[in-house]
Amino acid sequence: MKKKKKAKKTGKAPKKPLKAKKAQKKAVKKTAKPAKRAKQTEFKTVYISLGSNVGDREEYIEQAITLLRETPGIKVIRRSSNFETQPQGRKNQPLFINAAVEISTNYSPQDLLLLLQGFEDTLGRDRSIEWGPRTIDMDILLYANELISEDSLTVPHPLMHERLFVLEPLKEIAPNVVHPILERTIKELYNDKKAEGITSEKYDEELPGFREVKRGIADDYERW
Numbered sequence: 353m354k355k356k357k358k359a360k361k362t363g364k365a366p367k368k369p370l371k372a373k374k375a376q377k378k379a380v381k382k383t384a385k386p387a388k389r390a391k392q393t394e395f396k397t398v399y400i401s402l403g404s405n406v407g408d409r410e411e412y413i414e415q416a417i418t419l420l421r422e423t424p425g426i427k428v429i430r431r432s433s434n435f436e437t438q439p440q441g442r443k444n445q446p447l448f449i450n451a452a453v454e455i456s457t458n459y460s461p462q463d464l465l466l467l468l469q470g471f472e473d474t475l476g477r478d479r480s481i482e483w484g485p486r487t488i489d490m491d492i493l494l495y496a497n498e499l500i501s502e503d504s505l506t507v508p509h510p511l512m513h514e515r516l517f518v519l520e521p522l523k524e525i526a527p528n529v530v531h532p533i534l535e536r537t538i539k540e541l542y543n544d545k546k547a548e549g550i551t552s553e554k555y556d557e558e559l560p561g562f563r564e565v566k567r568g569i570a571d572d573y574e575r576w
C-alpha cells in the first residue's frame with residue numbers, strides 16, 4: 353500500500369538503470385530546455401525520414417505518423433509510400449521499411465528532435481546497438497532552408513544525399529525541393545546517387561558528400 357502511494361505521488365514507474373545513450377539523451381533534453389518553444393511561432397516546412405526493421409514494420413511507420421498527426425503544432429502535409437530497403441552499415445539485420453513525411457510545424461528544430469526521440473522511445477526503440485535493428489528511427493532531413501550544426505543536431509541531415517533509402521521516398525513527396533547546401537533538387541540528388549549504382553554505404557570512410565557538406569558550412573560534422 354505504501355509503495356503504491358509512493359508510485360502515485362511521483363506518477364512514474366520505478367526507475368530502471370539508464371543505458372549510456374539514454375543518459376546522453378537525458379542530458380541533451382536538459383540542455384535543450386532553455387531553448388523551449390517560446391522562440392518559435394512561425395510554421396516551417398520540415399521533412400522527416402522514417403525507418404523500421406523490427407516487428408510489424410509498416411505498423412510502426414503508421415504509428416509514428418499517427419503520433420505526429422496527433423501532436424498540436426504539427427500538421428502532416430503528405431507522406432510517401434513505404435519502400436523496402438537493404439540495411440546499410442550493419443548488414444546482418446532484417447530489411448527496412450523506409451518512408452518520408454512532410455510536416456508543417458512551429459516546433460523549433462531542437463524541440464522537434466526531442467519530440468521525435470520521445471516518439472522513438474514510445475515505440476520501443478532500443479538504442480543499445482549503433483545502427484542496429486530498430487522499431488522506428490525518425491530523423492530530421494530538412495528544416496525549411498535552415499543550416500544547423502550542433503552537437504545533437506545537424507540539418508540538413510549530412511548523409512541524406514548519400515542514402516537512396518532516404519532519397520527515394522523523399523523524391524516522391526518533394527522532388528523539386530532544393531537541398532540548401534548542395535543546391536540540387538531531391539530528384540537530382542536521387543538521380544545522381546542512382547547513377548552511381550552504389551546501393552551500400554561505407555560508414556567507416558569519409559564520404560565524398562560529407563566533405564562537400566563540410567566545406568559548405570561547418571568543419572565539425574560528425575559521423576553518427
Ligand code: ADP
Nearest residue numbers: 483489490491492493504505506507508509576
Ligand atoms: P541513426 O539515425 O544514425 O541511426 P540515432 O537515431 O541513434 O542514429 O541518432 C543518433 C543521434 O543523431 C541522435 O542522438 C541525435 O542527437 C543525432 N542527430 C543529429 N542530427 C540529427 C538529425 N538531423 N535527425 C535526427 N538525429 C540527429
Ligand code: MG
Nearest residue numbers: 489490491492
Ligand atoms: Mg535517427
